[in-house]
Amino acid sequence: MIYSPLAVKICGVDFKNPVITASGTFAFGFEFSKLFDIDKLGGISVKGVTREKREGNPGPRIAETYGGVLNSVGLQNPGVEVFINNFLPFLQSKKAAVIVNIAGNTESDYCYLAERLSGTGVSMIELNISCPNVKEGGLAFGVKPDTIQSITREVKKRSKKPLIVKLSPNVADIAENARAAEYGGADAVSLINTVRGMAVDADTRRPLLKNITGGLSGPAIKPIALAMVWQVYNAVKIPIIGMGGIMTANDAVEFILCGATAVQVGTGNLINPLTASNIIDGLRKYVEKNKLGNLQEIRGKLLID
Numbered sequence: 126m127i128y129s130p131l132a133v134k135i136c137g138v139d140f141k142n143p144v145i146t147a148s149g150t151f152a153f154g155f156e157f158s159k160l161f162d163i164d165k166l167g168g169i170s171v172k173g174v175t176r177e178k179r180e181g182n183p184g185p186r187i188a189e190t191y192g193g194v195l196n197s198v199g200l201q202n203p204g205v206e207v208f209i210n211n212f213l214p215f216l217q218s219k220k221a222a223v224i225v226n227i228a229g230n231t232e233s234d235y236c237y238l239a240e241r242l243s244g245t246g247v248s249m250i251e252l253n254i255s256c257p258n259v260k261e262g263g264l265a266f267g268v269k270p271d272t273i274q275s276i277t278r279e280v281k282k283r284s285k286k287p288l289i290v291k292l293s294p295n296v297a298d299i300a301e302n303a304r305a306a307e308y309g310g311a312d313a314v315s316l317i318n319t320v321r322g323m324a325v326d327a328d329t330r331r332p333l334l335k336n337i338t339g340g341l342s343g344p345a346i347k348p349i350a351l352a353m354v355w356q357v358y359n360a361v362k363i364p365i366i367g368m369g370g371i372m373t374a375n376d377a378v379e380f381i382l383c384g385a386t387a388v389q390v391g392t393g394n395l396i397n398p399l400t401a402s403n404i405i406d407g408l409r410k411y412v413e414k415n416k417l418g419n420l421q422e423i424r425g426k427l428l429i430d
C-alpha cells in the first residue's frame with residue numbers, strides 16, 4: 126500500500142484513511158457513488174444484513190430532533206443472498222474496505238451469516254448486537270456481558286473474517302461489555318449504536334414514530350459517544366472504531382484522541398452526502414498543520430492534567 130499519513134491497518138486490513146461510513150446511513154454505497162468518488166473512503170459499513178429479506182418497521186420511522194435524528198427503521202434489507210449477488214460485486218470494485226454489518230433473531234442466524242460471508246470478498250464483519258429497533262435479537266444479545274461473550278465466541282468460530290462487535294450505549298457498563306467482546310475473541314469493537322429516545326407532538330399528543338421509541342443519532346449524542354470511547358479505550362486492548370455525531374474532521378480527531386483507531390460517519394451522510402469526503406480532506410489538513418507523520422500518533426493522546 127502507498128504510504129499516506131492517514132493510512133491505518135485494523136486487524137490486518139489496510140484502510141487508506143480512518144473514515145468509514147456507518148451502517149444504515151449509506152445503504153450499499155450505490156446512490157452515494159453518484160454524488161462523490163467513494164473510492165476515497167477508508168471503508169464502508171453496509172446496512173445491517175439479515176438471513177432473509179426484511180421490510181423493517183412501519184412508518185413514520187424517522188423524526189428530526191434538536192441536533193439529532195430519531196429512527197426506528199428496524200433493519201430493512203434485501204437479505205444476505207441478494208446482498209452477495211447484487212451489491213457485493215459493486216462494493217468490491219471500489220477501493221474502500223467492505224464491512225458487512227450482520228443482524229439476526231437468534232444466535233444461529235448470526236452464525237449462519239458469518240459462515241456465509243466467510244468465503245466471500247468482504248473485508249470484515251460487524252456484529253450488530255445493538256439495534257434498539259427490533260423486537261427479537263439485536264439488542265437482546267448486546268446488553269449482558271455473558272451473552273455478548275458467548276455470541277462473539279460462536280460467531281468467531283464460524284468465520285475467517287476479522288470480527289468487529291458493535292456495542293450499544295443503552296447498557297449499564299459499556300466498558301464491561303467491551304471486555305466481554307474481547308474475551309469472546311472480537312478483533313475490534315465499534316461504538317456507539319444509537320441511544321434509545323422518543324419524540325412527541327404536543328398538538329396531536331402522539332409519538333412522532335409509529336414504533337413510539339427509536340434510536341437517537343447525530344451531534345446530540347457526540348458527548349455520550351466520546352465518553353464511552355474513552356471508557357472502552359481504558360478497558361480493552363483491541364482496536365476501537367468510534368462513532369456518534371461525527372460531522373467534521375475535528376469531531377473525528379476528538380474520537381481519535383479518546384482512543385479510536387478509526388471512525389464511522391452516520392447521520393452526517395444524511396445531512397450532507399459529502400460529509401465523509403470532507404472529513405477526509407479535513408484530516409489531511411490536520412496532519413499537515415500539526416506536522417504529524419501519521420494521524421495514529423495522537424491516538425489516545427488526550428492531554429489530562
Ligand SMILES: Cc1cc2nc3c(=O)[nH]c(=O)nc-3n(C[C@H](O)[C@H](O)[C@H](O)COP(=O)(O)O)c2cc1C
Nearest residue numbers: 147148149173196253317318342343369370391392
Ligand atoms: C437511519 C439509520 C439506520 C441505521 N441502521 C443501522 C444498522 O442497520 N445497523 C447498525 O449497526 N447501525 C445502524 N445505525 C446506527 C449507525 O450506524 C450509528 O451507529 C449511529 O447512527 C451513531 O452514529 P451517527 O451519530 O454518526 O449517526 C443506523 C442509524 C441510522 C440513523
